[in-house]
Amino acid sequence: KPSARRVLQLVLDGLDDDQIADETGLTYHSVRAHLKRLFKEAGVRSRLHLMQAYRTGASVVEADRLLAAV
DSSP: OHHHHHHHHHHHTTOOHHHHHHHHOOOHHHHHHHHHHHHHHHTOSSHHHHHHHHHSSTTHHHHHHHHHHO
């Protein structure tokens, strides 16, 4: 979904949940729901691990799969 992709990009930019909600017009709870789905798809349990998985390149294929899934 485009909104989930936008949430992922804003997480990678370092924004917190409230900032993401303000930037996207989503509610705080919608942002959290998107993040929970992203965590599940990436097989991680935290925002930090999501960022690391995406940025390290160790899981470029996983990151591509994650982006394709949202």
